Amino acid sequence: MPRRRVTARPSLGHEGSGLLEALVALALVAALGSALSLGASGGIRSALAALTAIRASAAALRVDDSLRRAASLVAMPVWERAFSPDRDGSSLRLPYAAGERDAMVDISSSSGGMVIEAPGFRAEFPGVVLLGAEPFLGEGRAAGIAVEYRTGGRSYRTAARFGGVSLPAAEGE
Amino acid sequence: MDERGEAGVAFLAVAVFIAALGMALALQLGALARYEGRSEAAYEERSSLEREARRIAALMAEGLGAEADSPLDPLWSGLSGEAGEALRIRDLSSVLNPNFLAPDLLESEAIAEIVGLRASAGDLQRYREERGLSCRLEHYAPFFDLAERRPLGCYGWANINTADELALRLVYRSATGSEEGARLFREKVQSLRRLRRVVRREELAEVIGSTALFPLVCAEPSLNVNYVDRGLALALAAFLARGIEDPERRCAELLDLRSRRPVREEDIARILGVDPGHPILQFLGSRTWFWELRVERSGLTCVLVLARRPGAGPMDRAARLDIVETRFER
Numbered sequence: 001m002p003r004r005r006v007t008a009r010p011s012l013g014h015e016g017s018g019l020l021e022a023l024v025a026l027a028l029v030a031a032l033g034s035a036l037s038l039g040a041s042g043g044i045r046s047a048l049a050a051l052t053a054i055r056a057s058a059a060a061l062r063v064d065d066s067l068r069r070a071a072s073l074v075a076m077p078v079w080e081r082a083f084s085p086d087r088d089g090s091s092l093r094l095p096y097a098a099g100e101r102d103a104m105v106d107i108s109s110s111s112g113g114m115v116i117e118a119p120g121f122r123a124e125f126p127g128v129v130l131l132g133a134e135p136f137l138g139e140g141r142a143a144g145i146a147v148e149y150r151t152g153g154r155s156y157r158t159a160a161r162f163g164g165v166s167l168p169a170a171e172g173e
Numbered sequence: 174m175d176e177r178g179e180a181g182v183a184f185l186a187v188a189v190f191i192a193a194l195g196m197a198l199a200l201q202l203g204a205l206a207r208y209e210g211r212s213e214a215a216y217e218e219r220s221s222l223e224r225e226a227r228r229i230a231a232l233m234a235e236g237l238g239a240e241a242d243s244p245l246d247p248l249w250s251g252l253s254g255e256a257g258e259a260l261r262i263r264d265l266s267s268v269l270n271p272n273f274l275a276p277d278l279l280e281s282e283a284i285a286e287i288v289g290l291r292a293s294a295g296d297l298q299r300y301r302e303e304r305g306l307s308c309r310l311e312h313y314a315p316f317f318d319l320a321e322r323r324p325l326g327c328y329g330w331a332n333i334n335t336a337d338e339l340a341l342r343l344v345y346r347s348a349t350g351s352e353e354g355a356r357l358f359r360e361k362v363q364s365l366r367r368l369r370r371v372v373r374r375e376e377l378a379e380v381i382g383s384t385a386l387f388p389l390v391c392a393e394p395s396l397n398v399n400y401v402d403r404g405l406a407l408a409l410a411a412f413l414a415r416g417i418e419d420p421e422r423r424c425a426e427l428l429d430l431r432s433r434r435p436v437r438e439e440d441i442a443r444i445l446g447v448d449p450g451h452p453i454l455q456f457l458g459s460r461t462w463f464w465e466l467r468v469e470r471s472g473l474t475c476v477l478v479l480a481r482r483p484g485a486g487p488m489d490r491a492a493r494l495d496i497v498e499t500r501f502e503r
Binding site: 032033036037040043044047048050051054055057058061064065072075076077078079080081082098099100101102161163164165166167168169170 | 308348
């Protein structure tokens with residue numbers, strides 16, 4: 001009588017249960033993982049955007065401070081009514097830095113950003129784009145500079161007064 | 174490691190990254206807030222101090238004496254800062270102005286010594302032509318020994334009778350932008366000098382023609398005898414003594430008077446014993462044309478330079494003071 005061959009295979013019930021558990025676990029991990037990565041990438045994007053915005057605001061504040069400092073160095077004599085700055089594209093050169101006709105305050109673009117320069121003072125702002133600069137008038141004479149610049153995708157405008165200005169024309173002049 | 178273990182590590186890594194990013198964000202945000210706060214506080218501090226300085230300047234314009242500016246003017250004791258700010262007011266224009274100094278004045282050894290001249294008057298003229306005029310005394314450091322305090326300063330109107338003719342041409346060009354007009358104006362000044370004609374304030378409009386030039390060029394004496402350096406006034410009197418008997422004694426008498434009461438314009442001519450056309454009256458007057466007002470609060474000082482326009486009308490009307498310089502010092 002042939003003997004029945006006995007094999008050591010696990011029962012069908014145990015084998016099916018292990019596979020199912022693994023599949024469920026994998027699905028759960030995948031679902032959790034994708035939810036986590038979606039949330040995390042959104043969060044990371046927002047955080048990076050916030051960091052960029054903060055850096056841009058900080059850069060804009062520093063540009064604003066430097067422009068005010070540079071403008072305050074411009075000291076025109078009272079009789080200087082024929083004042084005319086040198087322009088080159090968006091750049092501007094202002095005479096009378098520290099009261100010297102031939103000493104300049106320069107506001108210009110460089111390959112990497114914006115540069116503000118005056119005797120004894122230089123500030124560079126990488127990533128800041130100079131959009132334009134022009135003198136503004138007060139009481140009919142050049143009284144300061146208005147500068148527009150962009151950083152972090154936002155545009156800013158600073159209006160800074162000169163340290164010294166010419167005498168305004170009298171009424172009727 | 175099984176799948177759950179790997180997922181746990183990945184989760185932890187992402188969590189640590191997000192936490193680090195959050196911390197960096199918080200730190201940067203904090204730094205920006207502090208920087209912005211400091212900037213705004215500094216801006217507010219300056220603005221409020223400047224408002225106070227402008228308020229005091231307006232009170233000065235209303236209260237300046239009718240006939241003379243003097244340290245004895247009751248106006249000064251009535252001025253005070255609203256929040257106890259320290260005030261300092263200084264006459265800036267009762268000094269010789271290197272922008273306009275004419276070579277003939279520097280022929281006086283006494284005057285040259287008082288101003289610490291260390292180059293020739295011709296060199297000074299050439300320097301002005303090449304480098305222009307300036308409102309900063311340091312511009313003239315190569316020509317004067319500025320290590321000591323000197324009766325020199327760069328604020329003032331150019332007197333048509335006393336200023337160097339080349340400097341007058343430069344002022345004309347700066348005021349109008351016209352090179353040709355400046356050349357013609359210089360020729361006019363040269364012919365006035367040849368004729369030894371002293372232009373009086375009532376003749377000025379006719380002589381200078383261009384209204385853009387007034388009061389930058391005027392016929393007002395630049396030095397207020399109530400404030401001028403005593404040594405300089407005596408040296409000027411001695412040098413311009415034409416027709417004056419014992420000029421230094423008379424000038425000393427004038428300077429003594431200023432400690433008792435404000436010296437007025439008519440006192441100057443009377444005590445010096447000169448007629449109204451005398452050249453010394455183109456230097457010595459009773460008005461201060463430029464003032465420096467310093468207002469200090471908590472270590473920050475707002476400095477205003479105020480320019481007074483010579484009036485075309487009666488002297489007793491309220492002075493108009495224009496702010497021509499604003500700066501802050503800490």
